[in-house]
Amino acid sequence: MxxxxxxxxxxxxxxxxxxxxxxxxxxxxxxxxxxRNHHLFQPLLYQVATTILATSEIAWPIRHLYRDRPEVMTLLxxxxxxxxxxxxxxxxxxxxxxxxxxxxxxxxxxAYFGRDEWAPVAPGLKTLEDATTIRRRVLLAFEQAEIEEDPARRDALLTFTIIGAGPTGVELAGIIAEMAHRTLPGEFRRIDTRQSRVVLVEAGPRILPAFAEELSAYAMTELGKLGVEVLTGTPVTDCTEAGVRIGDSFVPSRTLVWAAGxxxxxxxxxxxxxxxxxxxxxxxxxxxxxxxxxxxxxxxxxxxxxxxxxxxxxxxxxxxxxxxxxxxxxxxxxxGQPMPKAFRYRHQGSLATIGKRAAIIDFGRIKLKGGLAWWIWGIAHIYFLIGTRSRFAVAWSWLWIFLSGQHSARLITQKETHRREE
Missing domain, CATH: 3.50.50.60 (FAD/NAD(P)-binding domain)
Structure with a gap:
């Protein structure tokens, strides 16, 4: 060999x-x-960040995947x-x-477009570490709001801002809004989580620009039903611990998520x-x-x-x-055979979810939206997961949430040393 x-x-x-x-x-x-020692199923990473799935359900050790391939050596x-x-x-x-x-x-x-100093206060979502950081900040915001005496600070803690309205931003906004408005009410005594604000910011003229306009408009409507405030056509000009500046307006918000580039x-x-x-x-x-x-x-x-x-x-x-x-x-x-012809990309469709009961799918000539699209989206993602155990675990988590409305991964498990918790 x-x-x-x-x-x-x-x-x-x-x-x-x-x-x-x-x-x-x-x-x-x-x-x-x-x-890293694992392969990550990134399309479902936002569900780890929003307490739906556990990290082990969308990541697999690379060495384990190739344990039966002696010609493959893995180096960390x-x-x-x-x-x-x-x-x-x-x-x-x-x-x-x-x-x-x-x-x-x-x-x-x-990519922070030359403003890398925003990274500590507005983390992106590319790794498991990113997902658990965002999950921790979202959950801590509710916990800190429960004990906060100052109304202005409490409102800032209960304001969640997602910057960038591609599929990741839309999916994050929808799930956070559902969690605040449908999952958590009744679990807190001093705050009403239904008073939370979820703000989705897009510098372009519309959300989900890669999708057909009719599907983008449907997503806007569904986000509105979930209570998400969508701001389009105005870029973010500053991100701080206290909040985000959108154009000339400042939104006090203690939890920012970057999904813009x-x-x-x-x-x-x-x-x-x-x-x-x-x-x-x-x-x-x-x-x-x-x-x-x-x-x-x-x-x-x-x-x-x-x-x-x-x-x-x-x-x-x-x-x-x-x-x-x-x-x-x-x-x-x-x-020693002839080379294949030039690479040709075959588009298999674009998919995005809005909350846990609606989705959009753009196959080109065929466009779907609503509950049927959500089921197709779910089946497609389960199919591409690795291993029977992961498919079963994710399917069970989704079914449990669909029936009970409760998320199963709401654990605060890490502490950030670079950010002061109050």
């Missing part, structure tokens, strides 16, 4: 795992590097750079990992190639880095155009398709 072609994959997300899975049986040995480490001349990947501990073929699937993180990993800098405005490495139609045929870049790290000239979206299905495509390219090269 040591003589086999060595494929190094950096990143254990959707694209990286799809690639490793599709190389099963190929004459290769694989080293999979990730700075953070990549610091790539040397294209020596064909090595350098880790933070100084270790150099040689490769024959390199695949960078390192994902993206939050993403920034790709520094993969383009490692390779010395051109990146787009979001930092994504611009690759060719075979997903290889210009001038580096043995280096592929996929998922949120890559910028590749569709046939209509628009970029392939940074979503899980796109990353999985790219991972599968690169696996075919590698197989063809090793077998």
């Amino acid at each position: 040591e003589q086999n072609h060595h494929v190094v994959v950096v990143g254990g997300g959707f694209g990286g795992l799809e690639l490793v899975n599709d190389l099963r049986g190929a004459p290769v040995r694989i080293t999979l590097i990730d700075r 480490g953070e990549v610091q750079g790539v040397d294209r001349l020596t064909k090595t990947v350098t880790l933070a501990n100084g270790q150099a990992v040689p490769y024959d073929t390199l695949v960078l699937a390192t994902g993206a993180t939050h 993403v920034q790709a990993s520094p993969a383009a800098n490692w390779l010395g190639i051109v990146a787009d405005r979001a930092g994504r490495a611009i690759v060719d139609q075979h997903l290889t880095a210009p001038g580096n045929p043995d280096v592929f870049v996929i998922g949120d790290t890559a910028s590749v155009k569709q046939e209509n000239g628009t970029p392939v979206p940074g979503i899980a299905p796109a990353a999985k398709q790219q991972g599968a495509f690169v696996a075919r390219v590698i197989r063809a090269r090793l077998a």
Whole structure:
């Protein structure tokens, strides 16, 4: 096996795992590097942040996933750079990992548009740590409001602001509003959680801009029914511990969540190639880095155009398709066969939920909304989870919430050292 072609994959997300899975049986040995020991099902991460699911229900140890694949080695480490001349990947501990073929699937993180000082007060949602931080802040806000004597401070504690109205922002706003208005009433004695404000801010003219206008309008209506205040057309200009400034208006709010933008990993800098405005490495139609045929870049790290000239979206299905495509390219090269045609993204539809009983689905010609869309959304997500146990656990959690209205993961389990709790 040591003589086999060595494929190094950096990143254990959707694209990286799809690639490793599709190389099963190929004459290769694989080293999979990730700075975390688990694969994360990010589409349901917001449900961990909003007390619906536990962390173990949407994350799986990478080593466990490949325990029956002796050709796959897993390394826990953070990549610091790539040397294209020596064909090595350098880790933070100084270790150099040689490769024959390199695949960078390192994902993206939050983008604050040059205002990184907002990060401590307005965390984004990309990791399990982010989700548990947001969950803790949301739950603590209610607890602190229960003992707060000052009405103004109590109102600020009961105001939750989500910045960015893409699917993540809309889903977060809907669930927090449902929790405040339907789940928690009756559990507190001094406050009425139904008086909470959930504010969703979008700098653009409408929420969910990637969806058809009719579905965006439906989502607006459903959010209104849940009590969410939606502010569009005005950007956020400042975020502080005390609240958020939206245009010229200041909203006192002690819990802010950032869902407004993403920034790709520094993969383009490692390779010395051109990146787009979001930092994504611009690759060719075979997903290889210009001038580096043995280096592929996929998922949120890559910028590749569709046939209509628009970029392939940074979503899980796109990353999985790219991972599968690169696996075919590698197989063809090793077998001396013709290369597959250029990568072609097949859009499988856009989905988003608004609360626990409504959703929207955009399949292009077919558009669905309401309860039926919610059931289809749920079935689709359960199908793509890894393992029978996770599928059963998530399905049971959703059924319990649907029938009882109670969330099962409302535990405050961590303490932040960088933020003073009052």
